[in-house]
Amino acid sequence: MRVDAGPAEAIVARHFTMVTAGTRRIGVTRLTNGALRAVRDRCPHKGASICQGILGGTWPPSAPGELTYGREGEIVSCPWHAYEYDLVTGAELFWPKGPGLRLYPTEEVDGRVFVLVPETRA
């Protein structure tokens, strides 16, 4: 199934553009390097609408008393339990054995973005 997500210039970083594919809601965004990401709007932990969470960066591990910040626009934090997911890989950020985000392939054609969604439920 090829789902039209709209004009390419409307798909921006730090914001999810929502589309539906059957019963599935999918959020589409861009990373800061311009790469597209399409993610199932369902947190793999307990099923929350993860696209309503915080889409931004994070504070990576640091020495005691120090603080650094990065990965702007690449981390989505669930609104329910705040688990952090890496939009680059879909994996949970600091819990490698946990389930990750469901990501879908995308393509940009003639100025529009499309999400490629399997016909079977996934």
Added chain:
Amino acid sequence: MDVALESSLPSSDQAACIIDCDVHPIVAGGMETLMRYVPQAWAERFRRKDAALHGISGVPMRFQHPNGSVPRIDARGPKGGVAGSDPHHLIADLLDGNGVDIALLNCIQAGAVAAALSQSQSEESVVLTRAYNEFFQQEWLPLDRRLRYAATVPVQDTEAAVAEIRRVGRDPQVAAIALPLLNIQMGNRWYWPIYAAAEEMGLPIYLHVTGIESLICGTPQITAGVFDNYLDRYLAMPQLAESSVRNLVLSGVFERFPKLRFIFAEFGFLWLLPLLWRMDRIWRGLRHEVPWVTRPPSETVRARCFFTTQPVDEPDDPRDLERLMTLIGEEVLCFSSDYPHWDNDMPGATLRFLPPAMRRRIFHDNPKRALRLS
């Protein structure tokens, strides 16, 4: 769990070597005995204000043991003093009589004095803490190489505490630093100089109640409101360890002092399981608030913390206890008797149902990793 049921289970072999991580000596003769380790000016001060009567943790009547005595009345020994006051009897009764190869002496009265019962500005706590340590170093430890000691530090004065750690740390029979707490959580930077010194000397930090928690301002306030009786207070004490583990993890102490170990004595350990699960769960989501906590809290606790076994809980089926110990991580568990207190777990009657290899780890291998044993 009654004795009959435990006896009917397959009994494991006695551990090849028993290390008892919590034994309670008492200074025979009390404060007056300590005066020979106190400069004269201080000795006269303590005598003038009758410190022998007021200087040891006096517990209000509501918290008196319902049977009249925390130390066992059957452990008094031939001289008849308070149980734990005669080193020769303690050695014969606990070590020789039970096959204990190493016993860690932990004098909780010193902790009460250091934390709250004596003054800090006038250095009473510094003077008395050193007196306690010197007393045990000179009058107990030389009696038997199997005796080891958790030296108490004057927590109200961190500079003095550091100096005392460096002094006692040269004694090979000093195996831990007993840290009485102020009403400041263990992760707070107040304690960091003490942690640095202990880490430098290879000594673990040893936490045990002093008996005056929640009774006096300046000591840790453990629960909501004042305890009502001995049982109420007894059952609340593990909360101090639970709070301390939590705060140590979240403050980054384990990252700041990467070699430092912590021993939590006489708090039990079953409460640890849900805490580990919950800490990991919240860390997964809100780790960025404490980015210096660089790995799941349960991993850190299992690597750097130890918990003595007494008082062992007694479910109807002791095999449930084994399962829970495995879930927690048996590597953190260290045998302790709490001799000569009323609820001690004597080694021959404790955890007999465990598989031999597991029992050996708890009675010997884990304590050997936890303590500094020369």
